Structure formats: structure tokens, C-alpha cells
Amino acid sequence: MPYPRLQFALVTLAAAAAALCMAAASHAQAPQLPPPDATYPATLQLMQGFPPPPDKVVRLANILKYPNVRWAAHHLRELGPTAAVWRGAGAPSALLAAARALDDALPVPDGKGGTTTLADWQKATYTDGLLVLHRGRVVYERHQIGMQPHQPHVLWSMSKSLTGLLATELIQEGVIDPKALIPRYLPELATSAWADATVQQTLDMTTGVQYAENFADPASGVFQYLAAAGLQPAPPGSNAAKSMAEFLPTLKKEGEHGTAFAYKSVDTEVLGWLLQRVTGKSYATLLSERIWSRLGAQEDAYVFADANGGQSTSVGVNATLRDLGRFGEMLRANGSFNGQQIISAATIAELRKGADPTKFSKAPGTAMRAGYSYHNQWWVPHDEDGTYEAKGLMGQHIHINPVAELVVVKLSTHPVPNTAFTHALDRQAFAALAAAVRAR
Amino acid sequence: MPYPRLQFALVTLAAAAAALCMAAASHAQAPQLPPPDATYPATLQLMQGFPPPPDKVVRLANILKYPNVRWAAHHLRELGPTAAVWRGAGAPSALLAAARALDDALPVPDGKGGTTTLADWQKATYTDGLLVLHRGRVVYERHQIGMQPHQPHVLWSMSKSLTGLLATELIQEGVIDPKALIPRYLPELATSAWADATVQQTLDMTTGVQYAENFADPASGVFQYLAAAGLQPAPPGSNAAKSMAEFLPTLKKEGEHGTAFAYKSVDTEVLGWLLQRVTGKSYATLLSERIWSRLGAQEDAYVFADANGGQSTSVGVNATLRDLGRFGEMLRANGSFNGQQIISAATIAELRKGADPTKFSKAPGTAMRAGYSYHNQWWVPHDEDGTYEAKGLMGQHIHINPVAELVVVKLSTHPVPNTAFTHALDRQAFAALAAAVRAR
Known part of the structure; x- marks a missing residue:
């Protein structure tokens, strides 16, 4: 092994703490990263x-041991255990190649004032798959480290953006009232943190909940959360809840709702x-019913399930790179794809609106994403091109640039879970891709 | 509840004992069965x-509590946990309806000298899905109790027939020598029951292994087997093996190899x-690679996995009714389907040959299937039409009648696990279906 295993296991845990509580990762604190080549499953003979x-x-x-x-x-x-997200009975929708593709050698800023290439940026950010669409055509597609195109990849917190999209659509349809308090729909939460939280506050993660996603603290709520979701074994000797439906009602309020952004997976599970x-x-x-079958997805997606059959709507979705490309392109085209209006244009407009950046900036660790807001489970930079993004632990990205008519899907397994760690680098790469497709 | 829950739980366990050790089920011993209507998941609100x-x-x-x-x-x-059996990237193969279908009212013997209907036979045998193909065309198709056509159904021991088919094909290709002793390929089994067993004896289940599939005895090997496969929790306080690769080497020889049939899932796992x-x-x-993608299956199949990532090749496969129809039709057509030779005709001929019925009849409980043999993990009745069958716990059947050009796939969840319990009734129904398609 070219790097000490234990060290990186610890780095992973520490960095995960940073990830989920949104602590800023400064260059000075940057951990020594393993050479990407040394982490390939085939090289390491994992599960061989x-x-x-x-x-x-x-x-x-x-799985948290890198x-x-x-x-x-x-x-x-x-x-x-997982539940299938059926792709439907129809033929897959076309996802055609553009006449001119982007090249591996495309120059991309290296984040240190210099230049790297599109290929090397992917390697340096531990990319498993990258798909770039311009005006709905594929201009770049790579599957890395042995992942096959038909294999679903975990979205982690990009799952939240799917959940937020569905919630927004149901709000548009009048099925859910964003001003209603959560217990109107979920009486089980009447004595929990969400007793007096609105749907909208929960969507924007401005609720005040006594709960921290801090991987560095074994007593942190995140380990109880992951155990309840079935994604990690329960901490030894703990009486952790065995399902999400059992866990969420136990969480208590802390602070006020609606005043500040605080990133937490439990809001999405609600x-x-x-x-x-x-x-x-x-x-x-x-x-x-509402998305995958109508997109003409090529493959079934799936959702991780807990010990009670509950499905993790915050971190549990898995889908293929190309199907996520179809999904992203549907969003870029204001909800229309595969010959039909899949999601209403009003819902897409609502997602893009964003929330109040001053509430966002009150959360620790958001300096890296200055100017952003988080609205209906989507990241909104409020930039010139009107981009908006889904993001997930370890480098999952769906980046939509409406002005450049660009969709980028990047799936990764970075040793530093906090996607903010590579945020500046990735944003520069996305901008370089936008410039490249504009110049085509 | 129209019937006592506990009673049927016990019936299930007792019957399961009969099932796997092949004990004869006489009419006198027949348990009182719950009304089929009362067992529908939607009626009972299971997982609602x-x-x-x-x-x-x-x-x-x-799951063993009916x-x-x-x-x-x-x-x-x-x-x-499950591993996907990918359907491939191509379009599904055609599975067209015949010009004239069979009717629900088709008379079928009721097993007591009288007559019932095709619809009532299915209900009485707790059928989840039935597909009948004649000359490759669909003449009857029903999905019951809420199962959707795209949902894979567990095959239980029909998985063995898939494994036997693959093994036979690899023997035909010269990759596996049927006369070789098992440890030539699996040194891990050099001090186990299979130390001096041949591949062929293992294929025909004529090995002598100190192991009983007896659900009525909590100390029976079957509970250790199911725990190792990850399909049941380990018996309380037991030090059961945590994976199949850990379990199989612990089994010891009992009796002689090659003299008598003895049905046991562990042979197939080997x-x-x-x-x-x-x-x-x-x-x-x-x-x-070898079957599902070449059949042009409509859906992915999947295999249940153990705590070590091992896949249950004996009871763990799940597939849809229609894809099993494609599979059965491929066999009927001597390995050719979807425009290609998928399995060699020599392999199909080998499966159909059967084994020595006198060795088969030495096993307890085989009287119901008098004249049968078990060869390369397929049931062969040695009848006039040259039928051969895959069978699984609780009423899974793939019945192929080459002379009548008939394929029947029946998926069921009968309260009596032993498929021998409805054997006479089912055989009469299959014969009635053969007569009906011949008369069309």
C-alpha cells in the first residue's frame, strides 16, 4: 500500500465531520490524499x-473506511435491502452524441492558478463517471475505475434534490401546502422538533433541530441517523432507533425555525x-411513476431501505450516470423531455429561484459557497448564468447551466467526503466546460 | 382473521420439513389450508x-410465518442484499400473443376425480403468476395477488436448475470435467463431504452428506444453511457460519456417494x-452474460447475497414471469431464442436425458414422483412427451413439454412449502394445458 490505511480512515472520518456540518476546508488543513490510481477497486482487488x-x-x-x-x-x-425504481416498460429515450465531442485534453483551471486537463481534473477529484450534455447532446462521457454504464451509483445527498423536486411539484399541484406545519401531514411529529416547523422551512433546511451531522463525535446524531436508515450498524451498546419512522419523532427542537440555514439529512427524511x-x-x-418511467430511463434506479421497509429519501437513491443525464436535461429543458412535460415549468422555476443568501451564510462552513442559497433541496449560486445544482457526499454533482444550455453530471468517491473541499476547483471546471460548449 | 395465525405458522414449518426432506404428503395428513382470498397481501394490508x-x-x-x-x-x-442480473442494453425480445388464447374456464382435473377450471386451479394452488406458451406464443398470462408483471418473483429451488444448466454448458465446453472430484476445483472442500464426490454426483444430488433439510428440527442443518445464505437470521445463540463459503467446508460425509438421490440445497451451492x-x-x-442478456429479457433478474457477498446459486434467484417464459421457450427450442443459439442443443439434450430412476426412488418421499429422476438439477419424469421441469418451494414450476410444444411457468406461494403436496394436481393441470393447446 503506498499510503497508510489507518491514516486515511481517520482522515475520512474527520473530513466527513467537516462535510456534513459544512465546516470550511482551508488549503492549510488539506489532508494528504492517496494517489487516485492506488484506490481503484481492481488494483486493490476489493471484492475479487x-x-x-x-x-x-x-x-x-x-464503507467509511477509505x-x-x-x-x-x-x-x-x-x-x-433496496427498492427498485422501475424504468417502465417503454424503450429508453435517445441520448445522442453531439457531432463534436469535448476532448480529454481540454484545459481546465487547476485551482491553484494554473491549468490542468479535463482528464486530470477527473482523476484528481476521484471521479467514477462524468457526463456532459450540450443542448441535450452528449459532448463527453467517461466511466472510470471499472464502473459500467449500466451500474447505478449512489447519489448520497443528491437524493435530497429528487425529494425536493417531488415536494415542489406536489406543492404546485396543491397537494401540499408549504405554509402548513409538518404535523398536519405527520401527526407522529407533533411533539418533535418539527411540531411548529413549516413544510417550507423544512424544504429550505432552516429548521432548528437538536441534531448534528458530526462524524468526529461518536455520540453525534448522524450515527443514529445512519443506523436508523440501515446504512451503518448501530453504535455498539446503543439503543439506536431501528428505522427512520422510529428515529425522527425522537428529535427535539433547538433554536428557532426560519432564521438560519442548517444542513441536515433529517429534514429531507421528514x-x-x-x-x-x-x-x-x-x-x-x-x-x-413521476420521473424515471417518463424520462425513458435506460436502467432501473433504486432506493436503500431501512429495517422497517422505509426508504431513505435523503441519501439512499442510486442511478446510472446516463439516466442522471436524462434527468438533468429534463430540468434544463424546463421539465420537458422524451416528448412530454414531465415536471411543470413552474416547479423548475421555483427551484431556480433560490432562498435568502443571508440565511444561508449564517451556517458555519458556508464561506466556500459565498452567495449561495439552498432552496427546496437545491443549491443555488445566484450567478449570472442562473446555474443550480444537486450535490452529494464525496463529490456527486448535477450542475445545470441554463444560459450555456449545459448539463454536467459528475459521480465521484473522493477521500474527503465534504464536497465543499473541491468546490472551487469543480466550479472552475464547470465554467470551463460552459465556455468550451459555447465555443463549439 | 378467518383462520388461526399460529396454527398455520406451525403447519408451514411442519410442511416445510416434509418439503425439503421429500417426505410423502398423503391426503390423510393434509393440513387445513387458509382460504386463498384471506392471504392476499392487500387484503391483509401487509407492508401497507x-x-x-x-x-x-x-x-x-x-417470511416463514404464513x-x-x-x-x-x-x-x-x-x-x-442482492446482485443484479443485468438484462443487457438491447431491446426486449418479442413475446407475442397467440391468435387464440386459453380461457379461464378451461376444464382442469381437480385431483379428486372431478373437474375444476384453469382459474380455480390457480386460486386453489395459491398462484402468483401463470404463463402458458404454445409454439412460443402466449396463450395464457395472469398476474395475481397484486404482483406486477415487472416484479421479479423468487424462484427458490428453480435457481438450482439455472445453476445446473450453466454447469452442463461448461461441461459441454470442456471447462468442467464431470468425472473430476470437487476439490480439484475447490480445494477448500478437500476435507469436507465433497472430498471424494464427483461433479456429476453433485449435479445429480447422489452425494452422501451429513446434513438434513428438516425444518421441524431447530438443530437441522437447514437453519444453518439459510443463516449462511443470509436468508434467515442465525438461530439464537448459535455460532452458525456467516457465509456459504464458510459453511460448506464444515459439512462431513455420511454414507456413500453415487448410490442414492438425496435432495439438498448444499450440493447446488457447491x-x-x-x-x-x-x-x-x-x-x-x-x-x-450467458442467458439473461441474450434472451432479450424485459427486466433485470437478481440473486440474493450473503454477508460475504456470496450469491445463493441454490435458492436465491428472482425473475419475472415473462422472462422465465422466455427462458423456458429457449429450452423448448433446444437452446435457440431471440435469433441466436443461447445454450447448446447438446446441453439441453443432456438435461432431458435424466438420471437413474432407481437411485431417485431410494430417497424418502419420492413416491409421489414415481418414475422421475433428478439430473443436472432438473426433474425428469421420463414420460411419453419427454417433459422436464424446474421446481421450487411453495409451487414454483417451469414445465416444458417438447412434444406438445408447450411451456408452462407457474409462480406460487402455497402454504405447504413442499411442491410434492400439489404434485398430482399440477401434473394433471399441465396435461390438460397440453391437450388444450394441441386441440387449438
């Missing part, structure tokens, strides 16, 4: 052989629960 | 609601392990 050697077995219990997640991120269903309650349909069914 | 009420939650730990399996059999991936070892590919990959 029948059976794999004990030290090469990847399980949920060790680089196991490089295998796990495109094999998550092999580690636990929304996902609410969606299922008001529609009477599972989240996987909603995703299939 | 967000979350479902605690007494409606189906988990692996309670009628939970009526929901679980077409939702198994929601209960544990074969499945061997297939993966010699090809270097996972079972799910083999099924996808």
Missing part, C-alpha cells in the same frame, strides 16, 4: 475472488415521509 | 402504510461456487 479474502470484503460496516467506498458506491444494493403519507405511494413508486 | 403497523411488517425473520411470503416472494430485494471459481465471474454475471 470467490470468496474475497477477508481483508478485501466490503460491507456497510466498513477506499472501500470506491467499490461500494456502484454496488450498494449488494450490501443491503419531507420524504410526508410525500409518501400524502400520496399513499412509496418513494420508489413516486420516483418511478 | 408509512410505516406499516408493526404486525404488518414483513422481514426475513418472519402468509407473509405472499408479499415477500415478489419483494425479496427489499429484505436484503456447484455454484465451482462455476464462479472456474470462470472467475460472479454467478449474477454468468447468468447475465
